[in-house]
Amino acid sequence: MFGSDSAAASNVSKKRAIDEAQDFSSSPRRSKRTRQSINVDDNDTDSTALESETPKKRARGIVTNGNATKSQKKGTEVKTEVEEEDTSEIIESKKYFKSVQTQRSPPVKDSREVKEEQIEAEKKETPSKSVTKKQASKKEKTAEMAVPLNVRTKGLQMFVGAHVSAAKGVQNSVVNSVHIGGNAFALFLKSQRKWDNPALQDDHREQFLKFCTDHQYDAAKHILPHGSYLVNLAQEDTVKAKQAYDSFLDDLKRCEKLGIKLYNFHPGAVGQSTLESATSRLAQALTKALSATSTVTPVLETMCGHGTTIGGPLSEIGAVISQIPKEFHSRVGVCVDTCHSFAYGYDLISPEGFKSFMQEFDDKIGLQFLRALHLNDSKAPRGSKRDLHANIGTGFLGLRAFHNVMNEERFQGLPMILETPIDKPDPAxxxxxxxxxxxxxxxxxxxxxxxxxxxxxxxxxxxxxxxxxxxxxxDKSIWAREIKLLESLIGMDPESVEFRALETQLSEAGRAEREKHQEQYERKLETESKKKQKELGKGQKNLADMFQKGKKGK
Ligand SMILES: [Zn+2]
Ligand SMILES: [Zn+2]
Incomplete structure (x- = not known):
């Protein structure tokens, strides 16, 4: 769902995005209103209301949402204020995230900066009101435009964002991140499903750097590209290994051209070989890539341990790093994916579990290697070893796990990237x-x-x-809301009425999905144990046979 083709989206979604942009735009009067209300109101509430409304409706939305800040608003009430195009189809998550967002959000520190962000975004494109929707739909949509879904929260130590599209050029990722209010972001540097890709264009590079400056993204710290899923550096086949390495190195070099210092990738899979040899091949490939580059830090992502993938247990990542020469250690990093590590089996929910996860990270890897986080809830239960990302608070991790994460001081300054699902059925x-x-x-x-x-x-x-x-x-507004939701957890008392209400609401929304996957997991365990018993039975029979034969032989 990420990547170039996700934003090379359908005509329908193109049209919708442009229609939205049109809806959001930007007659001088309107943008003035927008800015005014940001100064006066709680800014999130306001931007929620902004999402797809005419000024009149928006005003209504502000009143409703404003009142909702303390008292728990039911999703439906908020929904009626906001949905215009989507009346036919509204996924559950949309409902609750709408109301979630009205609950609490960190104050925007500097409204002047907020204004600047918005003016910037408006400058990008302001479709004239006289343009008909049909005409607008013909326009090429390269990046998110017009007024952002949410304005970025300034002054936080936690840098939350999402894996945004870089369709039609890496420079577009910057604008796409601004659009959802992200203070950090991930992107694919090239198509992640093709081996052959055109080189990074100079004009794209220049624009990327300019946009980062304009929008105050520190490319060295808060942009975390994601490597191709095709690349397996632990590959045994030498031809395929070379192909993987070349693509990997090419990505690292793109990072260096873009001033990006962190690069996230999956450690790969053992395949038919052994864990020891795979680990050693991976460490060797990394060492070679580190020698061939000078500023970028490859970041190994924790995995859920499905099949023969490396990086479920933290010790496996520690083993890779320990085989890389020390001189390169300052340029090796690890990214904790909350969904993956939980699905592997780590408890991230209870404060004690979370604490011991951090302790094990320090023991097996070393906290100095922790460079980034992927924030995803999990549709599948702990220990299931399934990689199924859920929206924040709706999965088996639940809001408590993310409360742990957002209040962990050792995560300050690190990019925290959402890779949560945002696809929904096309309401058209x-x-x-x-x-x-x-x-x-x-x-x-x-x-x-x-x-x-x-x-x-x-x-x-x-x-x-x-x-x-x-x-x-x-529906990128899901990310916009999840970013605010996560930011709102900073400093929130997990025993407060406010937190409990949020937790229950999100948990309810994900209940059906969780039950489905719980059942699947239990069925799988049952099948496995039956299989084991059968094998055990066979084994005993074989032993008995051998024993008989042995007797006869003597
Ligand atoms: Zn991830
Ligand atoms: Zn994943």
């Missing part, structure tokens, strides 16, 4: 079609694991006329 299609589609959609989104199978999904065109694949659109 009829309800009936949507109903029949949603079953397939479930399969696509939930049955397949979040990372590798994404590629499979990607090989299909995102939108087929009326074919099998259900057309989906991306």
């Amino acid at each position: 299609y009829s309800q009936a079609q949507a109903n029949s589609r949603s079953k397939e959609g479930d399969n696509n989104n939930s049955e397949q694991d979040s990372d590798a199978p994404k590629m499979k999904k990607k090989n299909q065109p995102k939108k087929k006329p009326l074919g099998k694949a259900p057309p989906t659109i991306e």
Whole structure:
């Protein structure tokens, strides 16, 4: 769901985005209103209301949301204020995130900066009101435009953002991150499902650097590109290993050209070989890449331990790093993916569990190597070893885990990247079609694991006329809300009424999905134990046979 094709989206989503941009725009009067209200009101509340409303409706939204800040507002009430285009289809998450966002949000430190961000965004493109929707839909959409879904919170020590699209050039990722109010972001530097890619264009590079300066992103600290899913540096096959290494090194060099110092990648898989040899191949490839570069830090991501993937247990990552010469250690990093580590089996929910995870990280790897986080909830239970990202607070991790994360002082200054699902059925299609589609959609989104199978999904065109694949659109306001939600957890008392209400609300929204995956997991465990018993039975029989034969032989 990430990457170039995610934003090379369907015409429908293009149209919608441009329609939105049009809706949000920016007659001088309106943008003045926007800025005024930011100074006066709680800014998130305001920007929620901004999402897709006419000024009149928005005013109504502000009143409602303003009142909602303390008392728990039911999703439906907020929903009616905001949804215009999406009346036919509203996914659950949208409802609760709307209300979640009205709950509490950190104050924006500097409203002047907020204004500047918005003016910047408005400058990018202000579709004239006289342009019809049809005309607008013909325009090429390269990056998010117009007024951001949420303004960025300034002055925090926690840098939260999402894996945004870099379609049509890396420079667009900057604007896309501004659009959702991210203070950090991830992107793919090139297509993650092709081996051959055009070189980084000079004009893209220059624009990227300029946008980073304009929007005050520290590329060295808060931008964390994600490596290709095709690359397995632990690969045994020498030809494939060379291909993987070349692509990896090419990405690292792109980072250096863009002033980016952190580069996240998956450690890879053992395949048919042994863990020891795979670890050693991975460490060797990394060492070689480190010698061939000078400023970038490759960051190994923790994994869920599915199949033969390396990096489930923290000790496996520690083992890789220990085989890299010390002179390079300042340029080696680790990224904790909350979904992956939890699905592998680590308890990140209880404060004690979280504390011992941090202790084990320090013991097996060393906290000095911790450079980034991927913030995802998990649709699958702890220990399931399934990579299924859920929206924050709706999965098995729940809001408590993210409270631990957002209040962990040792995470200050690190990029924290959301990779949560934002696809939803395309509301442009009829309800009936949507109903029949949603079953397939479930399969696509939930049955397949979040990372590798994404590629499979990607090989299909995102939108087929009326074919099998259900057309989906991306709802980036989900990220905008999740960023604010996470930021709001900083300093929040987890025993407060406020926290408990949020926790319950989000948990309820994810209940059905969790139950489904709990059942799947239990069925799998059952099958496995039956298989084991069968094998055990066979083994005993074989032993008995051998014993018999042995007797006869003597
Ligand atoms: Zn991740
Ligand atoms: Zn994942």
